[in-house]
Amino acid sequence: MYSVQEEKELQKLTDELLKFIEGKDRSYWKRLNKKEAEELAEKLRRVIRYHDYKYYVQANPVISDYQYDKLFHALEDLENAHPEIVTPDSPTQRISPAFTGEFEKVKHYAEMTSLENTYSPNDLKDWDRRVRELLGKETVEYIVEPKFDGASVELVYEKDLLVRGATRGDGVYGEDITMNVKTIKSIPLRAPFSKYGINLISIRGEVIMPKSVFKRLNEEREKQGLPLFANPRNAAAGTLRLKNPAEVAKRGLDCYVYQILYSEPKKLCSDIKTQKEALELLSNCGFKTPHIQKVCKNIDEVIETVLKAQEERESWDFEADGMVIKVNDICAWEKLGETMHHPRWAVAYKFPAKQAVTKLVDVVWQVGRTGALTPVAILEPVEVGGVIVSRATLFNPDFIRMKDIRIGDYVIVERAGETIPYIVGPVVERRTGEEKEIEVPKNCPVCGAPIVKELDEAVPRCPNINCPAQLKEHLIYWGKVLDIKGLGEATVNQLMRKGLVKSIADLYYLKKEDLLRLPGWGLRKTQNLLEQIEKSKGAPFWKKLTALGIRHVGEKTAQLLAKRFRNLEELKGVSFTELASIPGIGPVTATSIKNFFKAEQNLEMIKKLEKAGFKFERTEEEEREQELPKPLAGQNVVFTGELGNFTRREAQHIVELLGGNPTNSVTRRTSFVVVGKNPGSKYQRAQKLGIKMIHEEEFINMLKEFSKVNPEVRKILEEKGLL
Ligand code: AMP
Ligand code: ZN
Numbered sequence: 001m002y003s004v005q006e007e008k009e010l011q012k013l014t015d016e017l018l019k020f021i022e023g024k025d026r027s028y029w030k031r032l033n034k035k036e037a038e039e040l041a042e043k044l045r046r047v048i049r050y051h052d053y054k055y056y057v058q059a060n061p062v063i064s065d066y067q068y069d070k071l072f073h074a075l076e077d078l079e080n081a082h083p084e085i086v087t088p089d090s091p092t093q094r095i096s097p098a099f100t101g102e103f104e105k106v107k108h109y110a111e112m113t114s115l116e117n118t119y120s121p122n123d124l125k126d127w128d129r130r131v132r133e134l135l136g137k138e139t140v141e142y143i144v145e146p147k148f149d150g151a152s153v154e155l156v157y158e159k160d161l162l163v164r165g166a167t168r169g170d171g172v173y174g175e176d177i178t179m180n181v182k183t184i185k186s187i188p189l190r191a192p193f194s195k196y197g198i199n200l201i202s203i204r205g206e207v208i209m210p211k212s213v214f215k216r217l218n219e220e221r222e223k224q225g226l227p228l229f230a231n232p233r234n235a236a237a238g239t240l241r242l243k244n245p246a247e248v249a250k251r252g253l254d255c256y257v258y259q260i261l262y263s264e265p266k267k268l269c270s271d272i273k274t275q276k277e278a279l280e281l282l283s284n285c286g287f288k289t290p291h292i293q294k295v296c297k298n299i300d301e302v303i304e305t306v307l308k309a310q311e312e313r314e315s316w317d318f319e320a321d322g323m324v325i326k327v328n329d330i331c332a333w334e335k336l337g338e339t340m341h342h343p344r345w346a347v348a349y350k351f352p353a354k355q356a357v358t359k360l361v362d363v364v365w366q367v368g369r370t371g372a373l374t375p376v377a378i379l380e381p382v383e384v385g386g387v388i389v390s391r392a393t394l395f396n397p398d399f400i401r402m403k404d405i406r407i408g409d410y411v412i413v414e415r416a417g418e419t420i421p422y423i424v425g426p427v428v429e430r431r432t433g434e435e436k437e438i439e440v441p442k443n444c445p446v447c448g449a450p451i452v453k454e455l456d457e458a459v460p461r462c463p464n465i466n467c468p469a470q471l472k473e474h475l476i477y478w479g480k481v482l483d484i485k486g487l488g489e490a491t492v493n494q495l496m497r498k499g500l501v502k503s504i505a506d507l508y509y510l511k512k513e514d515l516l517r518l519p520g521w522g523l524r525k526t527q528n529l530l531e532q533i534e535k536s537k538g539a540p541f542w543k544k545l546t547a548l549g550i551r552h553v554g555e556k557t558a559q560l561l562a563k564r565f566r567n568l569e570e571l572k573g574v575s576f577t578e579l580a581s582i583p584g585i586g587p588v589t590a591t592s593i594k595n596f597f598k599a600e601q602n603l604e605m606i607k608k609l610e611k612a613g614f615k616f617e618r619t620e621e622e623e624r625e626q627e628l629p630k631p632l633a634g635q636n637v638v639f640t641g642e643l644g645n646f647t648r649r650e651a652q653h654i655v656e657l658l659g660g661n662p663t664n665s666v667t668r669r670t671s672f673v674v675v676g677k678n679p680g681s682k683y684q685r686a687q688k689l690g691i692k693m694i695h696e697e698e699f700i701n702m703l704k705e706f707s708k709v710n711p712e713v714r715k716i717l718e719e720k721g722l723l
């Protein structure tokens with residue numbers, strides 16, 4: 001990708017830039033004129049791209065994380081001070097806003113086919129014989145790559161810019177997941193294909209979740225009481241379909257590319273004659289390509305290579321379910337063609353799974369922090385791939401039903417790499433008739449509350465928020481949401497251990513003398529905590545709603561609810577249908593809310609809180625805010641170019657004050673685009689999609705009109721001398 005010379009130059013530039021940005025702040029960036037800002041931004045982008053490549057593609061960073069962050073923040077600040085210079089391929093543009101709705105369906109440039117499977121060296125020899133016959137050759141050269149076990153994606157670059165990322169779908173049509181693909185740092189937003197005379201290219205790769213990342217994610221989810229992912233493949237595929245790119249970015253996905261599907265002009269079998277050359281070109285354009293891409297003279301060498309890989313695969317940081325063998329000569333691909341399902345020029349060799357059979361002796365149900373009940377199989381200890389396994393998660397009741405697993409069954413246990421032991425299924429032939437069905441408990445094994453099951457969710461839950469299994473985490477969460485300083489984990493542990501707090505409401509009945517008796521608690525600490533707790537009674541209604549920790553009711557949803565309902569009584573009284581029809585709520589959240597208010601323990605806790613003066617109703621400020629008209633409610637507004645009277649931030653803030661939704665990219669859901677001076681690519685995109693566009697003057701006129709009903713907006717316009 002980078003020549004030695006270029007690397008030297010980029011490292012020098014890095015040092016210069018680091019020195020240059022030291023101590024500079026926003027006000028300095030603002031003073032630069034557009035040309036200066038643009039030049040500096042381009043330099044920063046070049047070095048950041050280089051360091052992304054070193055870190056994410058080569059895993060060989062040459063600067064510290066701290067230095068990298070400095071460069072990145074400088075670019076962010078600079079672009080914030082000059083929004084008009086932002087380019088779509090800037091490293092700052094990897095994360096787009098969350099969205100609702102469906103992914104768009106897109107047609108792939110070339111069909112994304114599946115592969116034929118083989119399971120033994122003999123199968124491979126048969127396949128080789130067929131290939132040689134069809135080609136009329138004595139020997140055929142092959143190339144062997146790992147078969148990445150992740151989610152297959154198509155990446156499209158037009159004029160060097162990443163313009164699309166799509167799932168495989170049915171092979172012909174996939175879903176447009178560009179926003180999510182952009183968050184993966186080993187996928188370049190800009191790649192120098194034009195250097196090779198390529199204007200448009202569609203490539204295929206696999207988005208994977210590294211084993212180490214997968215392990216951490218599941219540990220984290222277990223702590224949070226969220227359902228676990230069965231394996232890295234499910235985790236990668238699930239993550240790619242999230243509708244919040246910021247969340248996707250956090251999940252640590254990676255991508256290997258292994259195929260050129262299509263290009264304009266056509267290069268396959270002309271400039272690019274072999275698969276090896278194709279991989280080299282992709283690598284030269286900044287992509288991560290398979291770490292094994294061995295060219296083999298004949299099938300014996302192929303077999304040797306796959307068997308060696310089979311031994312080594314545990315040490316790879318990604319899951320591979322086998323190896324892929326491809327004819328190296330791309331011109332031969334056309335001759336060989338495809339069957340209905342797969343190409344004749346490639347084949348998969350599947351690794352044998354590491355399995356063992358053992359008896360499932362019992363199932364226990366674990367209660368997580370949000371009350372999720374997870375069935376865990378207790379197994380007669382057995383060795384699987386060098387590790388003794390005595391427990392395996394059964395995920396949820398649907399999994400048990402689907403696999404028809406029963407207590408007393410002999411089951412096949414599988415383990416692949418770092419994945420948690422997985423139960424493939426029962427050995428039905430070994431049943432004696434003594435086996436028992438696994439039943440979901442009717443009551444929580446910890447507190448006895450009746451178990452509920454939410455719509456759309458495979459997991460049964462204990463709905464009692466006083467359940468000791470959940471209380472601790474909930475108390476910490478309560479403190480965090482309501483900003484109660486001093487209510488951290490250590491304090492919560494102490495309070496629970498001494499039996500001073502058996503429910504959230506008990507916080508509001510804490511007595512000074514009880515706290516003073518705790519080890520390490522003086523007058524100061526005691527008074528501080530009691531004051532903080534008292535203060536939380538004045539928190540806004542939406543925060544109080546959030547703090548209740550109702551599943552699916554985070555800050556955003558709580559804000560929606562607090563806008564709709566004045567107090568908890570109103571919310572409790574509303575019908576399921578009405579709740580579910582509120583935009584942004586839907587049946588899943590509505591069910592969860594309804595269930596929450598069905599649990600006796602929750603109602604009691606709320607009553608007790610209210611008795612202590614903790615009222616679930618809008619504050620005066622929330623009421624006032626509520627009364628202001630929201631003329632832009634439900635509208636998605638995008639800004640492009642430089643505004644004369646506002647910074648981008650200010651303009652977006654005003655849109656929010658008027659109830660609108662400022663967003664960063666133009667989609668079909670955009671209501672209108674405000675166009676300033678030197679508009680960027682969003683302008684063209686809006687034109688292409690036929691989205692309404694208005695100039696700054698029109699925008700200001702609109703605001704003047706709205707300012708008549710909204711004093712906050714009036715104030716801003718007055719300050720700016722626009723009224
Ligand atoms: P399957 O869909 O199980 O028949 O297997 C084919 C899948 O293997 C394709 O959909 C690809 O997503 C995946 N795959 C993983 N690694 C490679 C590779 N190196 N070359 C081709 N396909 C691969
Ligand atoms: Zn419970």
